[in-house]
Amino acid sequence: MQGKVNILICDDxxxxxxxxxxxxQAENMExxxxxxGEEVLYKLEDQHFDLLILDIMLPGLFGTEVCRKIRLTSNVPIIMLSAKGEETDRILGLEIGADDYITKPFSPREVVTRVKTILKRTHYTFxxxxxxxxxxxxxxxxxxxNIKINxxxxxxxxxxxxxxxxxTINKNKVLSREQILNKVWGYDYFGDTRAVDNLIKRMRKKLPEKNLGFxxxxxxxMGYKMETST
Structure with missing residues (x-):
């Protein structure tokens, strides 16, 4: 990882x-x-952050609405915090574009471990x-x-x-929503898999419509399949 990591924390x-x-600080992160939520949106307009830790229950704009607004313009990784432990809240966080979800009360060590896991995906070389x-x-x-198309x-x-x-690794194979949720989010969860459908819906909007080869x-x-043209 090059340089110091800069994290934005939003909680009341x-x-x-x-x-x-x-x-x-112990991990040498800034x-x-x-x-x-308003402060979050203002900060993101003015500065670069490598990751956002965002509480759901905020005064003014709820964290869910902040996350929705951020995803209109930014791909910054987001970890959502919530005092609610219901699975529906976790799925909602994933549906609107969060990268991870942690229920309060939590160990700060766990939060930082999740931060490091996400940053390894986006900063480290594998x-x-x-x-x-x-x-x-x-x-x-x-x-x-990163990804390039044409x-x-x-x-x-x-x-x-x-x-x-x-x-891509599993091209032309049918993958169930449960397989995708477990692989991409790391949750061994069988139930409401709307998070997968919403992620694919957002992703399809970003992909060019023609001449992709897949x-x-x-x-x-059953689920989804990356079908190739050849």
Whole structure:
């Protein structure tokens, strides 16, 4: 990873800021703290952050609405925090574009571990004989963690890139929603898989409509398949 990581923490509880920031400092990460959603949006317009830790229950704009607004213009990784432990809240966080979800009360060590896991995907180099994946007109650089289509770099979120890697490695295979959720998010979860459908819906909107050499197809009653043209 090049340079220091800069994290933005948004929570209206000062104890959360103090506990998480202490662990970030111990890992030599820089951070800034804000207490409401409006401040988050203002900060992201003015500065670069490598990751956002975002509470759901915020004064003014809820964290879910902040996340939706961010995803209109930015792919910054987002970890959502919530005092609610219901699975529906977790799925909602994933549906709107969050990269991870942590339920309060939590250990700040766990939060920082999740931060490091996501940053490894987006910053670290992963030596591999398959570092470059090619499918049709799409080229995925797993070391740089970026995607080019027809030579132009595309703006995808970390989760979207992980899903495209998973699809590419398993091209022409039908993958169930449960398999995708477990692989891309790391949850062994069988139930409401709307997060997968929403992620694919957002991803399809970003992909050019023609001459890709592949297509993400829905397979009724089963899941999805990355089908190649050749």
């Amino acid at each position: 509880n000062i104890a959360v800021h103090e506990s998480i920031s202490a662990y970030l 951070y800034e703290s804000v207490s409401n 030596p591999s004989e398959d570092a470059i994946l090619t499918l049709g007109e799409m080229k995925i650089d797993r070391n740089a963690f 030579g132009s770099r595309m703006e995808f979120t970390p989760k979207e890139i992980e899903l495209l890697i998973y699809f 297509e993400i197809k829905s397979v009724y009653g």
